[in-house]
Amino acid sequence: DTAVSQTPKYLVTQMGNDKSIKCEQNLGHDTMYWYKQDSKKFLKIMFSYNNKELIINETVPNRFSPKSPDKAHLNLHINSLELGDSAVYFCASSQVPASGANVLTFGAGSRLTVL
Amino acid sequence: QQQVKQSPQSLIVQKGGISIINCAYENTAFDYFPWYQQFPGKGPALLIAIRPDVSEKKEGRFTISFNKSAKQFSLHIMDSQPGDSATYFCAAIGGSRLTFGEGTQLTVNP
Numbered sequence: 001d002t003a004v005s006q007t008p009k010y011l012v013t014q015m016g017n018d019k020s021i022k023c024e025q026n027l028g029h030d031t032m033y034w035y036k037q038d039s040k041k042f043l044k045i046m047f048s049y050n051n052k053e054l055i056i057n058e059t060v061p062n063r064f065s066p067k068s069p070d071k072a073h074l075n076l077h078i079n080s081l082e083l084g085d086s087a088v089y090f091c092a093s094s095q096v097p098a099s100g101a102n103v104l105t106f107g108a109g110s111r112l113t114v115l
Numbered sequence: 116q117q118q119v120k121q122s123p124q125s126l127i128v129q130k131g132g133i134s135i136i137n138c139a140y141e142n143t144a145f146d147y148f149p150w151y152q153q154f155p156g157k158g159p160a161l162l163i164a165i166r167p168d169v170s171e172k173k174e175g176r177f178t179i180s181f182n183k184s185a186k187q188f189s190l191h192i193m194d195s196q197p198g199d200s201a202t203y204f205c206a207a208i209g210g211s212r213l214t215f216g217e218g219t220q221l222t223v224n225p
Contacts, residue, residue: 099147099211106158
């Protein structure tokens with residue numbers, strides 16, 4: 001029973017294309033996140049939603065658009081893909097927005113390769 | 116601005132040895148400090164965590180030491196095993212977000 005599941009696990013596409021990554025959590029959490037892990041393995045937050053409302057929007061190009069249709073789902077759509085978008089994208093969730101002992105549970109990641 | 120700094124970037128230890136990873140933070144508003152372990156092809160998984168009002172926390176072979184005045188904390192892995200080979204991230208929680216250090220690639224040789 002996967003707690004945080006992402007699809008697809010691998011995505012290879014051409015520059016200029018539009019692609020989406022989907023995330024679902026079955027933990028009953030209210031808050032979901034997207035993190036980007038670059039080639040040096042550095043993890044950086046991109047977005048966070050609490051109960052379908054956007055609460056964190058880091059300095060991410062507006063080609064990236066998250067959408068949360070309900071508390072259990074958070075999708076990431078990327079327009080006009082660029083070479084620099086190649087990375088592993090992680091979805092995560094927490095019971096409420098990260099604070100105190102309320103830590104995050106991560107999915108297995110979606111590796112995006114832009115050619 | 117990198118709010119959580121982690122060192123070393125990579126670490127090689129012999130089986131049975133002690134692995135030590137250090138982190139320092141700047142933001143005094145951080146209120147929880149977890150460590151995550153990541154294996155290749157997997158997402159980060161919570162390993163152990165500590166509150167800033169506690170100086171040490173031990174879970175099995177893993178111990179966090181926390182120095183609030185110095186704004187530093189470290190992970191000690193006792194009796195390191197080849198199965199511990201992974202990337203370790205220190206992190207800090209504050210402002211509704213989890214901020215990661217740069218990561219340490221640990222290799223434990225048999």
